[in-house]
Amino acid sequence: MASHIVGYPRMGPKRELKFALESFWDKKSSAEDLKKVSADLRASIWKQMSDVGIKYIPSNTFTYYDHVLDTTATLGAVPPRYGWTGGEIGFDTYFSMARGNATVPAMEMTKWFDTNYHFIVPELGPEVNFVYSSHKAVEEYKEAKALGVDTVPVLVGPVSYLLLSKAAKGVDKSFDLLSLLPKVLAVYKEVIADLKAAGAQFIQFDEPTLVLDLEAHKLQAFTDAYAALTPSFEGLHVLVETYFADIPAEAYKTLTSLSGVAAYGFDLVRGTKTLDLIKAGFPSGKWIFAGVVDGRNIWANDLEASLSTLEALAGIVGKERIVVSTSCSLLHTAVDLVNETKLDDEIKSWLAFAAQKVVEVNALANALAGNKDEAIFSASSAAQASRKSSPRVTNEAVQKAAAALKGSDHRRATNVSARLDAQQKKLNLPILPTTTIGSFPQTVELRRVRREFKAKKISEEEYIKAIKEEIRSVVELQEELDIDVLVHGEPERNDMVEYFGEQLSGFAFTANGWVQSYGSRCVKPPIIYGDVSRPKAMTVFWSALAQSFTKRPMKGMLTGPVTILNWSFVRVDQPRYKLDPPYNITGKVQHTELNKEMISIHIIYLAFLTVYVNLFADLRPATRLLWLLRMKLKTLRKVVLVSSKLMRLL
Secondary structure (H helix, E strand, C coil): CEEECCCCCCCCCCCHHHHHHHHHHCCCCCHHHHHHHHHHHHHHHHHHHHHHCCCEEEECCCCCCCHHHHHHHHHCCCCHHHCCCCCCCCHHHHHHHHHCCCCCCCCCEEECCCCCCEEECCEECCCCCCCCCCCHHHHHHHHHHHCCCCEEEEEECHHHHHHCCEECCCCCCCCCHHHHHHHHHHHHHHHHHHHHHHCCCEEEEECHHHHCCCCHHHHHHHHHHHHHHHHHHCCCEEEEECCCCCCCHHHHHHHCCCCCCCEEEEECCCCCCHHHHHHHCCCCCCEEEEEEECCCCCECCCHHHHHHHHHHHHHHHCHHHEEEEECCCHHHCCCCHHHCCCCCHHHHHCECCHHHHHHHHHHHHHHHCCCCCHHHHHHHHHHHHHHHHCCCCCCHHHHHHHHCCCHHHHCCCCCHHHHHHHHHHHHCCCCCCCCCCCCCCCCHHHHHHHHHHHCCCCCHHHHHHHHHHHHHHHHHHHHHCCCCCECCCCCCCCCCCHHHHCCCEEEECCCCCCEEEECCEEECCCEEEEEEECCCCCCHHHHHHHHCCCCCCEEEEEECHHHHHHCCECCCCCCHHHHHHHHHHHHHHHHHHHHHCCCEEEEECCCCCCCCCCCCCCCCCHHHHHHHHHHHHHHHHHCCCCCHHHHHHC
């Protein structure tokens, strides 16, 4: 049986692309240097998949910033503010769209569905002149072919591209973006012709918006688009890939009826109900690209369970019509477990990063074909059994505490009015109080102190002294600015999730488990492998210290449980809703301890007061930050007569 990978991480196993990009942006290296690093990464990825035995290897999934932005470049849909006058889009225009420049801002960035990856949102309107302006897809196909690897070029599907776009500034918000479909398809036809001429036999169109609840006219757009492209598909096998969820029944009907399409890709990890749709009816002569290896998490696949799913599918469509695949692009997982030095052997045996998932896909394809590798499957079964039986996974005390939770534990004992009155008596705040979200800029010196303390190059006493002085400075600054509710600035923290995870049991941390968030920005999500508990107090020491420097209210800053769950690799051995109680129990205890120290609580991303000025996120120099904050405060003082009723509504 054949095997396929939807997409692969771009950054490299040790973030090689990140460092090459940032060096180029800082003018420390040339465009040719950046292209060389990128070409080496692409070559290594293609070779790796080829060596493992993957048949359908993707190309054009690499990007210097974002794959949706690449599509915008291909279509020549450059907003006028970037001054592009035509021709092949180069780095200057491309990175200006992604990051802005000295005179104009970047294009908007937003989350890619419910992942922690962010894409650059296309800005479109009736005046956009779509023109084939980036030949990246065909260039990468030719690049791989020259290395002896025949790939499947991957394109963002035309309908999903438009549905993920927004009306450009000045364009009426009611403008129908799908009305641009004929113009967009004209460019897609050119791209397809180029790929065919270069020798491509298979093309993958990613249409993830098909898993959304789309209105009838949007579903019709898929039918119209692929009907218009069908003549261009002659001599090609076309795969339409969906992912991230079950595909709704109406969308399934639309997808499996598309003209010119030979294969359909489904996420069978998050889309378990899709199996029922396939069982109820699947077009004869078509292929299923079965996404049974999770592209969103880092847990080793239960190969026996996945093989059972594949065999069930084989009973419906025939083995020869099944291609084993990942549930989505492996972009959303870490790159290679081989580079992990911090994880112990037991936990490591439970995991599979992108490189290991490629092996899993091929092992499943071979097993479905009757060539089962017993050693690989035995290791998989052993890892599954180890996770289920390990005492590190289940904490009896946590289980008992979670089971003892009552309905009343999820509700406040007093109503909002009573709490507001009690807060006001205690805090004596003005009608429109001011605060910041919490994080102040992490200076080079601050990072050095934290790094040296972690490496045991300075003593705990020296570390506390340095952090204490930073907190004192932050408190004095806020008092100078006349802020009402203060924060301690969080100088002791690295990442807002990792900092808390390091103080909780049930978490593990990687050395190189980096995942791209956007552009060159990478995050290293913690791994939640077991029941979560809190061995000792968190944050209380620093918050109490900060409170000792001022008579004004000081907020205790806690990253909330939902944020921690969403920004971590979470357990998949039990339903998601069961993961919440341990965090809430931990948080409840933490709140009690902070209250004893007279610290107000602020769970990050849950509103505490009314005005937020996020100093950490703002990229302006510190002097301009102070000016900006002062200006905001002056403006706020002018609206101080706003009704207190509004405050209660907030």
